[in-house]
Amino acid sequence: MFIRSVRGNAGLDDFRKEVREFCKEQVPPVVWRKQQRSQHLERHEYDDWLKRLGAKGWLTGRWPKEHGGLAWTPEQFLAFEEELGRVGAPPLITFGFALAGPVIYTFGSPEQKAKYLSDIVRNNTWWCQGYSEPGAGSDLASLKTRAVRVNDHYIVNGQKIWTSYAHWADMMFALVRTNPDVKKQEGISFLLIDMKTPGITIRPIKGITLGHHLNEVFFENVRVPVGNLVGEENKGWTYAKFLLANERIHSVSISKFEAYLEKIRRVLLETKEGGRSLSEDPIFQRRMAELEVGLATVKALMADQLAAARTGSPPMMGAAALKLRGTQLQQSILQTGIDILGRYGLPYQVDALYADWQGDLIGPKESAALIYEHLYRRAASVYSGSNEVQKNIIAKGALGL
Numbered sequence: 001m002f003i004r005s006v007r008g009n010a011g012l013d014d015f016r017k018e019v020r021e022f023c024k025e026q027v028p029p030v031v032w033r034k035q036q037r038s039q040h041l042e043r044h045e046y047d048d049w050l051k052r053l054g055a056k057g058w059l060t061g062r063w064p065k066e067h068g069g070l071a072w073t074p075e076q077f078l079a080f081e082e083e084l085g086r087v088g089a090p091p092l093i094t095f096g097f098a099l100a101g102p103v104i105y106t107f108g109s110p111e112q113k114a115k116y117l118s119d120i121v122r123n124n125t126w127w128c129q130g131y132s133e134p135g136a137g138s139d140l141a142s143l144k145t146r147a148v149r150v151n152d153h154y155i156v157n158g159q160k161i162w163t164s165y166a167h168w169a170d171m172m173f174a175l176v177r178t179n180p181d182v183k184k185q186e187g188i189s190f191l192l193i194d195m196k197t198p199g200i201t202i203r204p205i206k207g208i209t210l211g212h213h214l215n216e217v218f219f220e221n222v223r224v225p226v227g228n229l230v231g232e233e234n235k236g237w238t239y240a241k242f243l244l245a246n247e248r249i250h251s252v253s254i255s256k257f258e259a260y261l262e263k264i265r266r267v268l269l270e271t272k273e274g275g276r277s278l279s280e281d282p283i284f285q286r287r288m289a290e291l292e293v294g295l296a297t298v299k300a301l302m303a304d305q306l307a308a309a310r311t312g313s314p315p316m317m318g319a320a321a322l323k324l325r326g327t328q329l330q331q332s333i334l335q336t337g338i339d340i341l342g343r344y345g346l347p348y349q350v351d352a353l354y355a356d357w358q359g360d361l362i363g364p365k366e367s368a369a370l371i372y373e374h375l376y377r378r379a380a381s382v383y384s385g386s387n388e389v390q391k392n393i394i395a396k397g398a399l400g401l
């Protein structure tokens, strides 16, 4: 069990110290400043930080050594995430190292491994996920984006939607329909698509946060070399499900939860009611205690899933349970932040999230970021497979329904 194994583990304590010191030395100063003011980072700022983690091998610490990883134990990965969150380092962007990489090293050709893996380890390539389409979200296997083989290329036509960071990505891993005449799961293939290929159009979708990270992606006669097919044609559903289980594990970010709790503790301390800090209020003390117990439970669930993932595909049902509990906890943590910030009248000063903002903040310096996260993470119970769908998976797996 995770909680038992971490305590008193001298090796792990040294590793934690190393992570903290690395962050202090290696997070670029401009990025620290923004992190401390809870401001958005630009792509190049993330890239600088992620490349430093990559050079250390820490982005892919969980990967097997033969593919460029460090074969971290689940406890090491969790300790890494905890320390990143507690010191306030930028969050990790997972599409490459947690999603594309494991599919490529598990199902990809030797050429694909040679071409893509080391760039993922070093964050030289940014990836996005081309799964969802209008009409194919929960019912993903209904996807219609068509890929037709013509000699040594696939010609891709169709549309993806909700594609996070497509405008920052170099590559997309995409599900495409290669056979429309069979059971829907049996006609899907898994392609790696260079985002600079002619015929790709990216249109932004502005979300509830007023920020831009979501997109629609259109494909018009996009030529993808046959060498970019992962595994076998029409067997993509198997690789897609493997990736989905990993995605559900990584949709729960321990470093983010630690960072939110740090922010909320500071806001509680700063916010006074009747001359006393809210951190002394028994109602908030109880809520914080419940959130911390919830986090310990999610960490234990995650340790189990990471252990299962080391021997191949993590089980769908366990990943579903973790995704469900983790995203419920995430929303409860952020709701607590909102309940405190309500004392300031809850203004959403979205401009304060950008470095050039010169205005005055209403409320604590964490307020704009906490409101942003609260708004954005309403979607946590939708992305990576909606929570209702996770409940269906658990019901089928555990209860045999």
Ligand SMILES: Cc1cc2nc3c(=O)[nH]c(=O)nc-3n(C[C@H](O)[C@H](O)[C@H](O)COP(=O)(O)OP(=O)(O)OC[C@H]3O[C@@H](n4cnc5c(N)ncnc54)[C@H](O)[C@@H]3O)c2cc1C
Pocket: 128, 129, 130, 131, 132, 133, 135, 136, 137, 138, 139, 161, 162, 163, 164, 165, 214, 379, 382, 383, 384, 385, 386, 387, 388, 389, 392
């Ligand atoms: C912020 C955000 C980021 C995203 N990023 C990406 C990305 O990078 N790449 C990508 O490919 N996709 C991405 N998605 C898409 C995401 O995976 C889908 O939104 C999700 O799978 C749900 O699909 P849908 O939106 O089509 O909703 P629908 O499938 O239409 O569901 C609508 C509602 O019906 C419920 N429902 C549907 N089917 C069932 C059922 N069988 N039983 C019970 N309830 C059901 C759902 O729970 C939901 O409440 C993102 C979504 C969001 C919101």
